Amino acid sequence: MGDSCKKDAKDVKKEMTFKAALFDLDGVLIDTEQQYDNYWGEIAARYIPGHPEMVQDIKGTTLVDTLERWFSGDREYLRPEVTRLMDEFEANMPFYPVKGAREYVAELRKRGVPMAVVTSSNRTKMSNVYRSFPRFIETFDAILTSEDFKASKPDPDCYLKAAARLGFKPEECIVFEDSIKGLQSARAAGTKVVGLATTVPMEEIRPLSDWQFNDFVEILRSLDYARDDKGGSR
Numbered sequence: 001m002g003d004s005c006k007k008d009a010k011d012v013k014k015e016m017t018f019k020a021a022l023f024d025l026d027g028v029l030i031d032t033e034q035q036y037d038n039y040w041g042e043i044a045a046r047y048i049p050g051h052p053e054m055v056q057d058i059k060g061t062t063l064v065d066t067l068e069r070w071f072s073g074d075r076e077y078l079r080p081e082v083t084r085l086m087d088e089f090e091a092n093m094p095f096y097p098v099k100g101a102r103e104y105v106a107e108l109r110k111r112g113v114p115m116a117v118v119t120s121s122n123r124t125k126m127s128n129v130y131r132s133f134p135r136f137i138e139t140f141d142a143i144l145t146s147e148d149f150k151a152s153k154p155d156p157d158c159y160l161k162a163a164a165r166l167g168f169k170p171e172e173c174i175v176f177e178d179s180i181k182g183l184q185s186a187r188a189a190g191t192k193v194v195g196l197a198t199t200v201p202m203e204e205i206r207p208l209s210d211w212q213f214n215d216f217v218e219i220l221r222s223l224d225y226a227r228d229d230k231g232g233s234r
Contacts, residue, residue: 016211018174018192020166021108022159023140024060025119027178027199029105030129031096033059039089047071047078059199060179062120065152090125095132098198100216105139107220116142116162118175123147141166154184159191183208194219 027033037055044054048070058066063086067079108115119126123145130136137143142165149158163170175186178199186193187208195202195209196216206212213219 016174016192016194018113019172020114020116020163020168020174022116022118022162022166022173022175022186022191023105024175024177024179024182025117025121025129027098028176028196029098029101029117031098031198032093033178033199035093039086043082043085047075047082060120060154060177060181060185061152062146063122064146065120087124091128093128095129098196098215100218100220104216104220109139114141114166114168116140116144116166118144118158118162120146120152120158153179153181154188156185156189159186159189163189163191177209178205180204180208 023029026036036059040055040058041052044052048054051070054070058069061069063083067082071079071082105115117140121129126143126145142162144158144162144165146152149155149161151157159173159175160170163173166173170190171192174192174194175182175189176194176196177183177186178196180200183193183195183205193209193211195205195212197205197212197214202212202214213222
């Protein structure tokens with residue numbers, strides 16, 4: 001686990017102070033990254049042979065950005081087919097919560113911390129998530145999808161918009177991310193950043209985050225949350 005996890009619990013609690021929480025979706029709240037790796041690995045092998053690096057390159061980005069980056073020029077004609085296959089895949093994929101995610105979100109909700117989901121997924125995919133988790137929408141104060149921001153991660157636009165939607169400055173928010181592009185986005189937005197090693201190795205997320213954990217179970221074990229006088233959470 002990251003160096004912050006090795007600190008005294010009181011020190012971690014003191015440092016990890018925030019007024020609003022912003023969560024990425026895939027690899028943070030729901031455990032889907034391996035499914036996407038398998039899916040995009042098959043797409044790359046079928047349509048872009050010799051470029052397995054595409055799987056890692058597109059992590060954290062929107063489908064629109066993926067199509068623009070990898071299916072332009074002489075591959076542009078493939079965009080409708082790839083979009084159709086993605087819609088079919090996401091309509092049938094199972095959604096499971098990341099370890100400790102439900103409990104952590106419930107703890108913040110109990111303490112009245114405003115929360116938003118900030119995802120590169122589109123609304124079509126999110127409708128499938130809502131069917132799997134009927135109380136998902138009511139759990140969060142805002143849900144921003146790819147249709148809500150102008151540029152894909154690592155651009156900071158998505159997290160800047162989420163902070164504004166909740167009525168807070170970026171520096172008053174904490175972001176929970178797992179992908180390199182997502183962590184870069186949060187950093188560029190000026191938020192506090194928690195890196196979860198659910199997608200990439202701990203050593204890769206450490207330089208891009210203030211705290212590092214393997215999952216929310218570790219966070220719940222390490223931190224004793226308490227509301228501060230200004231309405232934030234520690």
